[in-house]
Amino acid sequence: MYHFIVNPKSSSGKGIRFWWAVKSELDHKNITYNAYFTRYVGHASEIAEQICNKTLEIKNIVVLGGDGTLNEVINGIPDFNDVLLGYIPSGSSNDLARSLGILKDPLKSLERILKPTNFKYLDLGIINFIDTDQAPRKFCCSSGIGYDANVCMEVQQSPLKKKLNRFGAGKFIYLAIAIKQLIGIKHLDGTVMVDGMKKDTYKNILLVSNMIHKYEGGGLLMAPNADPSDGKLSICLVHGLSRGKIALLLPTILFGKHIYFKGVEAFHCSEIEIKASQTSAVHTDGEVPAVCSHIKVSCIPGQIRMIL
Template sequence: MNNVVFIVNEHAGNGRGKKIWKKWKEAITFQYTYMITERSGHAIEIARNHAISTDDDLLIVAVGGDGTIHEIIVGITGYNHVHVGVISAGSGNDFGRTFSVFQTVEQLDCYVHSTYASVKMDLALLDTGQHQYEVVNNAGFGFDAKVAYSVNHSKWKKRLNTFGLGKLTYILYLIKELFTFKRFSFTLHKDEEVVTYDDVWFIVVCNQPYFGGGMKISPSSKPDDQLIEMTVVYNLARWKLLFIFGTVFFGKHTKYKEVIQFQAKNYTITMHDEVYGHVDGEFSCITDENHAYSFSVIPKAWNLAKHTEKGV
């Protein structure tokens, strides 16, 4: 099969996307088409246009980070003839910690000359009442979303990236928000249970275990079980939050009484304060006071290209 399209974000990982694509492009021997993304949202357009253009099996390979992958999956959701492959080239690469990705040209070559084996994966959906957001990895509200927003809109990020020190921006804003973040309250409506949580640092709903560049926030999450997990961190002293963040990389935070987790097909929450939100690490919205937000599962929403170990 030669119906292969690469969608490349050259700016992913502070330019890592361009370097990785150059290396792979020189080694690929089969026929393909490639497109370079030019702006936010462009990968959605490219992926959807290619999905619409054919009814034959189509392999779309993302060369980029979690944001690029998110856009491509959003673009092809509902097109059952499309299979999504990934060459990780971002800075966080949380997607690649759970999902199968192509690590060598040999793996990809074997796949292209096979029958396009794939595994159906779920999506989560955040409904704000005004907008619906597809969620590949995770989405939520609170401290982590505010840090991500501050980092992505900081003039220091671009300057430090020039010297390969972009991650320092995240550390700086994490420390800043640790002392300034205003905690919030929300009400969880789950089945017939209604519970209000106060003094909340953040809520995150996960379709897979990782977020924030390797933090194992939701150890039990599986992207194909038609369930989503909610993690709530609340009633926690500021100094202890920093300590718990250190344990998240190993999935050990769940033993603390201030960390609670739920598993279900859907959740409805009422936010009682204005709080920053994110979807797959990107800003989604600022919540309205006493407004309801819902999370649900779209089962078997897209096809993940599943390579064999041959070629490793």
């Protein structure tokens, strides 16, 4: 039995269009399934939790949606040992699918799920928002504090994303807002601890990205050396750059070449703690659950069993 969790609104309606194609293939093949449609923010977590709590056997959960829906599902699963996860990307950024080479064509990705040949145990990220009451959140692709999270927050609030999604150009909104935010850029000062040891105290931190996979923000190669099964976070810490240098740096992220800039530190670790003296947006898989100044991020190796 397959449990499909579908965000019909992902990428301004691509989700429902993909679902009709998938449904007709499932019916044609006489495959038994349950389909659940998300209706509001947080609903995918509730659905995933209900599916997991219903039976003790292994659950085949297939997510049809974007990175945000996948993030919600991950946050609803109480025990990953009981779950086999499939993913049909229908979002506007699809960074996880891009990193894993999951096919964009819904029928081709469905075929792989129905006849699996390859599984992968993927690392899971957990973030604690230490100076807020917000509960910890899991993430499967990326999290970050600073500039990238501020961009995510504005993208989330922008009505333009929906309009651009209709033309298949939703991810360009990230680029447009990233350029716009250069003008009033907000830096952070703070101390960074890595695997329990103080790394340094920094002035003018632009961002700290804590990556499980290589991509974020709709195709930015933020962590070109990330391996989603190595049990480590791939960190990109950018600090001490003038606005002009940041403007030069941004396009190089598309090709993962930013890591060679002075002021960019790229390294791997199991845990990172950032204590800043100002608050900032914090994102998990492109959604912004908190605005705070003190976070602790850890990597749990090989938690998510995913069909590729």
